[in-house]
Amino acid sequence: MTQIDPAAPPEKARAGAVKLSKQQKAAIIVRLLSSEGARLPLAQLSEDQQTILTEQIAALSLIGKDTLREVVEEFCAEIGAVGLAFPGGLEGALSLLDGQISVSAASRLRRIAAASPSADPWERIAALPSEAIEPLLQAESAEVCAVVLSKLSVPKAAEVLGKLPGDKARRVAYLVSLTGNVAPETVRRIGLALLQQLDAVPPKAFVSGPVERVGAILNHAAAGTRDDVLSGLDEQDAAFAEQVRKAIFTFANIPARIEPRDIPKILRAVEQPRLVTALTAAGAEDPSASFILANISQRMAATLREEIEARGSVKPRDAEEAMAAVVAAIRTLQMAGEITLITPEEE
DSSP: OOOOOOTOOOOHHHHHHHHHHHHHHHHHHHHHHTTOOOOOOOGGHHHHHHHHHHHHHHOOOOOOHHHHHHHHHHHHHHTTOOOOOOOOOHHHHHTTTTSSSSSSHHHHHHHHHHHHHTHHHEEEEEEEHHHHHHHHHSSSOHHHHHHHHHHSHHHHHHHHHHHHHHHHHHHHHHHTGGGGGSSSHHHHHHHHHHHHHHSOOOOSSOSSSSHHHHHHHHHHOOOHHHHHHHHHHHHHHHHHHHHHHHHOOOOGHHHHHHHEEEEHHOOOOOOOOHHHHHHHHHTTOOHHHHHHHHHSHHHHHHHHHHHHHHOOOOHHHHHHHHHHHHHHHHHHHHHHHHHOOOOOHHH
């Protein structure tokens, strides 16, 4: 370990800089950038690299100004000499080429890479979201699940464990304590087997399910068309029709599926003339109109009531377009994560 006394003469400090290893220089750069508030993507390094970096940061003590300047100058020179950087590893390359190569080609490349003796299947598994890992474990034994959890980060392992059935989760949690004696080759074979299952799943042509797709279509359809389609679905598949009804959101669903505190936010996203048209068409006794007016300030509610009275009659087509604009604003806020719709089960 090299420690540089800041009070040392410049000649000694510069001599000390020559003795610094690449790992120590990297630790100095990381410490410097962190002190400036930079958030570095250190999690992208391998576990061994993260360990070495942490050990170097822990071992270093004081670095003289001249040494720091030389390390920074060397670092800047190396960065300046870089003309083009490539993503590390196969997953980085596939992310770069996403949408430009076929799904089958990407799967084939992953299978070839996994067959390499030096490949670590757990790097890819650990990068998966917990929602993708949990289905892989449903048909696996508790022993295999314990190995998988041991290879995940603690937060992700906790998420996956929480998705398992209670009895199995308790069994898996106990078996994690016994994974210390599992041979490394066995752990690798488990990882490869899970990747084969993952790659064997055929790609989906649609991101969302049929219920969500039909519901989204009917959300934008005219009321008459929507009612006719739902009536037809009732005759052909009543269970599917019921699921579609839950996925549909219309102006009439506002009282049952919107939180009162979200009404002001929704109204700010709707043009005032369209809002007045929608409320006028609904009528003063309409549950949705009453719900909206009851959950805004009294002053704003009074202003809207005055405009409603002055609006007069509304053509059916204008009414439907205005109500659709309110629904569209709600859907936009929902997709942006600014509001959350109440599901029928939560009512």
